[in-house]
């Protein structure tokens with residue numbers, strides 16, 4: 429069986445994760461360098477000269493030019509949080525590593541937070557991931573896969589793939605001979621032809637040359653891609669198995 433390159437993308441092991449982001453100081457340093465890779469920049473005037481103040485144990489950056497004060501988490505997905513960054517980073521790790529999505533209930537258990545907190549974290553993270561990925565269109569050789577998020581059992585409800593609580597996603601990556609160059613995980617209202625056609629017109633560039641799937645040619649999703657080939661001008665659709 430050919431390797432599904434979405435599922436076999438190189439990841440970060442849990443020991444590696446804790447080595448890189450296991451303490452509050454490590455997470456703060458990682459966030460600071462991600463926000464300001466060339467050093468602090470005032471969000472108000474763009475100035476770089478600043479001083480550090482400490483307020484209630486939090487680091488506050490004060491611009492020397494305009495006196496604007498900002499914290500490390502202001503204007504980020506972590507804004508106003510009372511949780512340590514270590515919990516947020518662990519949530520990012522868990523949500524991004526779970527191929528079939530991670531339910532808020534599973535996140536609650538793994539992070540040791542309340543269910544409403546886990547639910548809010550999950551939705552905030554998925555929202556920022558979706559917004560970031562929406563900036564890219566995939567092209568060239570693209571491999572697609574289906575994925576689901578959520579699916580907690582409710583009284584009288586179904587569980588598993590057919591659960592009405594699950595959100596369907598299309599996961600897709602652009603591939604080169606060297607590996608993955610861009611990826612997207614976009615929510616879709618199911619896997620019917622129209623939903624996939626809408627997804628394709630939004631997420632795939634005209635330069636998409638082929639679509640790879642990890643299903644046999646008889647799989648419903650694969651059959652639905654055939655008319656899309658003509659509609660979208662893809663050169664070919666190949667099953668990877």
Ligand SMILES: [Zn+2]
Pocket residue numbers: 470471472473474475491492493494495496
């Ligand atoms: Zn300033």
